[in-house]
Amino acid sequence: MTTLVFLRHGQSIWNQERRFTGWADVELSLQGRVEAETASQLLKGSGYTFDLCFTSVLQRAIKTLEIVLETLGQQQLPVYTSWRLNERHYGALQGLSRQETAQQYSPEQVTVWQQYFDVSPPALDPSDARFPGYDSRYATLSPEELPCTESLKDVRARVLPYWHDTIVPHIREGKKVLIVAHGNSLRALTTSLDNVPERDIPKVKRPLTGEPLIYELDNTANPIRYHYLRRSSKLQRWTKSTFGSILQKASE
Numbered sequence: 001m002t003t004l005v006f007l008r009h010g011q012s013i014w015n016q017e018r019r020f021t022g023w024a025d026v027e028l029s030l031q032g033r034v035e036a037e038t039a040s041q042l043l044k045g046s047g048y049t050f051d052l053c054f055t056s057v058l059q060r061a062i063k064t065l066e067i068v069l070e071t072l073g074q075q076q077l078p079v080y081t082s083w084r085l086n087e088r089h090y091g092a093l094q095g096l097s098r099q100e101t102a103q104q105y106s107p108e109q110v111t112v113w114q115q116y117f118d119v120s121p122p123a124l125d126p127s128d129a130r131f132p133g134y135d136s137r138y139a140t141l142s143p144e145e146l147p148c149t150e151s152l153k154d155v156r157a158r159v160l161p162y163w164h165d166t167i168v169p170h171i172r173e174g175k176k177v178l179i180v181a182h183g184n185s186l187r188a189l190t191t192s193l194d195n196v197p198e199r200d201i202p203k204v205k206r207p208l209t210g211e212p213l214i215y216e217l218d219n220t221a222n223p224i225r226y227h228y229l230r231r232s233s234k235l236q237r238w239t240k241s242t243f244g245s246i247l248q249k250a251s252e
């Protein structure tokens with residue numbers, strides 16, 4: 001049996017403003033840094049350590065991982081980054097607030113984009129500055145791999161090959177793996193592990209920001225059980241001064 005931990009990055013500044021973020025590379029908010037520090041303390045207090053880590057190429061996930069590894073004293077661990085673990089690309093919605101989107105397209109249409117598995121938001125024009133083809137991090141991607149928009153089905157199609165080809169072999173070797181990514185890329189992974197039918201995937205809630213999700217897997221990378229790591233009675237011993245030190249560190 002081996003341990004796999006999924007962690008959604010801490011709150012970003014666009015999460016805070018309720019904007020569709022997608023592949024936009026925005027920073028963690030102050031609350032997001034606190035969430036990352038809190039997740040770190042939860043993992044440390046429960047005795048978790050890792051052998052290697054995977055994350056997206058977006059700074060909100062990378063920074064969350066850095067905070068965790070610093071707290072665990074494991075900054076030397078191998079860290080692999082991949083665009084395949086990026087958040088869902090929201091196309092022309094990227095940067096719009098939920099309110100602006102509802103006003104422009106109608107609340108009903110927004111619900112369709114969020115709750116249907118194979119329906120994508122309006123696509124970006126490739127000439128739009130938000131198109132990822134202008135970002136050097138994606139210079140090696142083929143035209144077919146560069147999204148102008150994505151459905152949940154599209155996210156699953158790009159995430160799962162990376163899971164099976166790159167991550168699973170390490171799990172089968174008994175390595176303890178930490179994956180820090182995004183709501184929809186993690187939903188793609190967890191619903192695959194749990195064999196959720198495609199029609200039900202939009203109903204599965206994304207992990208909360210900064211809340212570790214622990215899977216115990218057998219030696220073939222099949223799940224045995226899972227649970228969220230939340231503050232236990234043992235960790236309730238945190239004092240106001242402890243939380244204050246976390247907040248101070250996050251604001252630095």
